[in-house]
Amino acid sequence: MNKLRFIFLLTLCITLIYGCGHEVDSVLRIKKALPQQVISLGAIEAEQMLPVQVGGEDYLLLASERRGLILINPFGEIIAAQEGRVERLAVQALSNKNLLVASYDEGQAQLNLHEIRPTEGERKLDFRLLGGQKMRTPQSALCFSHQEERTHLFTIGEEGIGYEYLLLPAQQQWRLQEMRPLYFGEQVNACAVNSKTQHLLVSQPPIGILSLNASAEKDEQRELVLSGQWIGEDFGNLWIDTQSESLWLTADDQVRRYSLSSLKEEPDWHLHIDESHTVNSPVLLNGQLFALDDGRDQLLIFDQVESDSLPHDPSVTATESDSSIVSIFARNQTEPVQSLGDAADDPAIWVNKSRPQNSLILATDKKSGLNVYDLSGKLLEHIPVGRVNNVDIRSIDHPLYSAVAAASNRSIPGVNLFAITLEGRIEHLGLRSIDLQDPYGLCLQKTDNRIFAWVSDKEAALHQFAIELGEIPSEFSLKAQAEVAVNSQVEGCVVDDERQTLFFAEEDLGIWSLDLVKQRSGESQPRLVAEVDGKTLVDDVEGLALYLTEDSGYLIASSQGNDSYALFTRDGNNFVGHFRVTVNMRLGIDGSSETDGLAVTSLNLGPEYPMGLLVVQDGRNRLPNAKQNFKLIDWYTVSEALGLSVFVKN
Known part of the structure; x- marks a missing residue:
């Protein structure tokens, strides 16, 4: 019985292979089309x-x-x-x-x-x-x-x-x-x-x-x-x-x-x-x-051709579906940093109070040192002090200097301090080592005419240091003051000196707020005010800055995951809007993307920046392709694009 069944199946297979008439042959052969x-x-x-x-x-x-x-x-x-x-x-x-x-x-x-x-x-x-x-x-x-x-x-x-x-x-x-x-x-x-x-x-x-x-x-x-x-x-x-x-x-x-x-x-x-x-x-x-x-x-x-509808995947949407993100243009851009790769990182703005149009931008090349630019973006000076990551500035009362700038240094774990003269000359005061494995983010705080630096260890906590200048500024010291525990990486931070509030960005989670007055007495813990939600904030959350007026202002964050910038109310509690910096075809300046650090001032810096200046790091410098740099944005364009109600009071 098994032998007969085998012979039957073999015969059937041979018949199918060699054909048993036109109908079977037409089924087995691939039908090829001729043009009509x-x-x-x-x-x-x-x-x-x-x-x-x-x-x-x-x-x-x-x-x-x-x-x-x-x-x-x-x-x-x-x-x-x-x-x-x-x-x-x-x-x-x-x-x-x-x-x-x-x-x-x-x-x-x-x-x-x-x-x-x-x-x-x-x-x-x-x-x-x-x-x-x-x-x-x-x-x-x-x-x-x-x-x-x-x-x-x-x-x-x-x-x-x-x-x-x-x-x-x-x-x-x-x-x-x-x-x-x-x-x-x-x-x-x-x-x-x-x-x-x-x-x-x-x-x-x-x-x-x-x-x-x-x-x-x-x-x-x-x-x-x-x-x-x-x-x-x-x-x-x-x-x-x-x-x-x-x-x-x-x-x-x-x-x-x-x-x-x-x-x-x-x-x-x-x-x-x-x-x-x-x-x-x-x-x-x-x-x-x-x-x-x-x-x-x-x-x-x-x-x-068949007109049947093609399968549609509802999860596939247009990349520009986030239409609430408005587009603005940069007015200027800095010369590229000298280092290749991911090198430009964080800017800060020094305001020349006697001649605002002569204000300066200090910005880090995190592979080699600190760059100094004018408001046209021209590189005025490169100070080769090592792998400085973040920089911030605070004004001081001093007969020779108008402000100090501090930068976190990862070559020799520590903080570099710079003095800025009344005319805008930068003097390097030196570096002080600190007991952190990898100093990363940094922002300054001014309280009762004292200057403090908040420094994050890349994989650990935020640490507060008091900066003591002394009679000879180059003999300054750093003294550890406090520590704030965090669960993951923090880089961006900013302090609202007037309200004594620290904001810091936990890159994958969101923006935290800390009441520094209560923190000093042990009565306050950080509070999450703006969470990464994939819409208003997309991880990584990097740079933070405050645009301040006499009685109000905005907290700004670089939402690196979707190449945008998110605005919140000054306390960080309410989302206001977001924008992107796109190609300025008239001036031949590309947009900004993958932004790390940013800085802003609300002060009038002359005819190009009457409502203040926003500076953002550009992770992909195009038009043409070049080393990274920083984009300069007139705050008026931000205000107009988002319909903001807060304006500078002269």
Whole structure:
């Protein structure tokens, strides 16, 4: 019985393998598609194709090595052309509903910008050259990104080095301002930007499809989202359909469609193409699949594509869904610090009371020393005192000096003290060691004309030291006074001298408040006033500063996790609003991100800063990519953006 059963099963298997008629054969074989229509393009030799719309009409824009840029209608008829030898292109809609086209012209070795616009009473379309830039190497991928009303362009060369450019429109000649480099290996052949999540997708055979943040002010977060092992050996031709939120590409003999909300091993839809055609640049137009036949100068039109809705992941939302965070611009920026990597850290502002416009910014290069800048951001002096991390300033009553600045030093665990003369000259008074393993955060406190320093040990408590200047300031001393236990890392802190309140930021938990009067008598413990909630505050919480007026003010915190700044009432109890510092296109100053320390004053510092100055550390200095620095912001812009009611009283 078992033998008979084996023979039956073996016979069935042989029948299935070799076929038992047309019906079975048609089920087992992969059905390959032939185009419904083939249109000859007439020796164009198109390399890439994108669907576009101008004046409510649908067209296809081609990159041609023979003819340049060619605009055709869905029937293959040429509507407009721009001569050249174009290999790659990208398209972005303009605010006037015309089209912006970026293309790489191999003959010119140049990246060109064109506008497609109606002419002759809206009856015709043509290309208008907006600007161009010579490129060092041939370009293998171009794609646009629209960020906060700005147009950015990504270019990736054949050698695997890419750049992000900010496009600066102008009446005569548009400019491309380099923001940052991006590094890939060779073989990149296409890119596209998911406008909803602001992720740059890059096709790089045989590795796969890579994803990274399109915003230069965010961590790159490079990730392999589609492995080449899943896709095949020959893949590319990325195109994103924004209506269905889907990614289209070619892979070997297939056209594949993936949902952008859930990129996974198997596509949501695919089509095997008959071997008589080699498809390139698949796109949807009016529900039909259009593609180029690579090497045969043909436009292929396939049957109506399935219109079933793609799976939607409700957890995937636009990156700018936090629309309550308003954007402001910096007015100035400092020269970069001299050290590479994560080096700039914490600023403080010295106000020149006789000549406010000559005030100074003291800021730490935590790998080498203290920098001194003027209000234009020019570096006036670098004081090489070691790995100073945080700095703060307090005024003093002294015949020679207007203030002292203290900085926590991690080279030799201790505190450096600096004296600031009435004219603004900085004198280093020396360093005093302290019994802490790793002095980290620091802020000063003034009580009854005495100066105290609060210093955090990186993995331990906050410690208070009295700073005693004596008759000879360089012979100052530090005397331990008090200690406040904390559960995790603290760096940012600030003291409201008038109200005798210490605020400190436990980076992953939130902002604490401590009544210093009651603390001295042992009657007070820290109170959590602003908790990390992922919305108003996103960990890490770093710098803290106080914008103070005669009877009110604001507590400001750098919310490092989402590159924003949160404002609270002066006591820290109530959230007021938050903002980001974004690109100032007019002045060519990039935004700020991943901010560590910040400082603010409400005093009038002259015509540029009549309501005071906010200084923030910039963890990613772009436009172009450079060492870290500090951004200078007119407080008036903050007040206007958030609709604040507290103004300076002269």
